[in-house]
Every structure is written in structure tokens, then in C-alpha cells.
Amino acid sequence: MPDSANRPVTTDGSTVDVLVRLLDDGIPAPSYAHPGDAGADLVTTVDVELAPRQRAVVPTGVAIALPDGYAAFVHPRSGLAARHGLTVVNAPGTVDAGYRGEIKVVLLNTDPEETVHLSRGDRIAQLVVQRVEKARFVRAETLPGSHRGEGGFGSSGGWTAAR
Ligand SMILES: O=c1ccn([C@H]2C[C@H](O)[C@@H](COP(=O)(O)OP(=O)(O)OP(=O)(O)O)O2)c(=O)[nH]1
Numbered sequence: 001m002p003d004s005a006n007r008p009v010t011t012d013g014s015t016v017d018v019l020v021r022l023l024d025d026g027i028p029a030p031s032y033a034h035p036g037d038a039g040a041d042l043v044t045t046v047d048v049e050l051a052p053r054q055r056a057v058v059p060t061g062v063a064i065a066l067p068d069g070y071a072a073f074v075h076p077r078s079g080l081a082a083r084h085g086l087t088v089v090n091a092p093g094t095v096d097a098g099y100r101g102e103i104k105v106v107l108l109n110t111d112p113e114e115t116v117h118l119s120r121g122d123r124i125a126q127l128v129v130q131r132v133e134k135a136r137f138v139r140a141e142t143l144p145g146s147h148r149g150e151g152g153f154g155s156s157g158g159w160t161a162a163r
């Protein structure tokens, strides 16, 4: 199957080739920590200090070309979230198939007291590559009925709005 720039892309059903440009010597390509992992770790190219509740757009030193029909999603890492309250503001960040710029991570220190210190090369987020459908939005005056109907935002119970 060719990609959007007509380069060959191979997929064996469980892997897909994603072209990657390394923009910074010494910074590795995204990599999976264990076989079977869904997320490939991204690292920071710079030292970062995040004061309590501060956010920063952090470079990762990689640019990719996903095949058409794929997207990549920038997710937080659970260890950093649990230990330091570090998250990704726009989680999951969406990397479009046509994006050729450097992947960046919008990190947020949610901890109210502790500063987070990150060093160049630290793994800060993980990239999940997925197939995505392209929708055709077909206008309709009425929508087919469903069990849920228009209920949402806690309609199934177990949640009380704060006053
Ligand atoms: O966490 C992220 C999210 C996005 N991007 C890059 C890739 C993506 O293809 C592009 C645009 O992202 P998005 O569509 O979420 O942002 P936008 O605010 O809608 O910008 P645009 O108008 O460029 O679409 O920014 C990242 O590097 N990291």
C-alpha cells in the first residue's frame, strides 16, 4: 500500500511502517518499552522545569509521516501522572496523517505544590498509532432512535453536580 507521498508502506496486520525523521542528534525514534505495548515513548529534547500548575509545549525531536487512514495520539504516561501529577493538557493530542512538523507535547504539572524537573532524553509521553475512519457527514432532519436517546452528561446516575 503506498502512503500519501507514494512511498511504499508495509503492514502485516499487526505492524505498520511509519516514516520518522530524527531532528536532533542523540534523540531516539519513538520506541515501545515492551512487546505488545500500545504506546511508543516520546522523549523531551530539552530540560524542563514545571512549577505547580504550569504548562509547557515540549519538543520531542521527531517528525513522522503516517500513512493515509492513520493518526497518532499523544497520551500521558501513567507513572509520571501518578507520581508527579504530570499530564498532557490536550490528551490525547492528535497527530494528523498529513502533519510533517515536529511532534510536541503540551505538558501540565497538575501538582499544587511540587515542581516537576525533566531532563533532555526523559520519556515524557507515549504515541499511540491507530487507524481512523474518515466520516462523511450526511445531513438528516431526524436521527434513528436509540436506547440512550438524548441522555448524557450523567443521565445514567451516580454523579451529582457540584453547586
Ligand atoms: O499534542 C499534539 C497535538 C498536535 N500536534 C501537531 C500535529 C497535528 O497534526 C497538529 C495540529 O493539531 P490539532 O489539530 O490538534 O491543533 P489545532 O489547534 O486544531 O491546529 P490546526 O489548526 O493546525 O489543525 O499539531 C502535536 O505535535 N502534538
Ligand SMILES: [Mg+2]
Binding pocket: none
Ligand atoms: Mg486541527
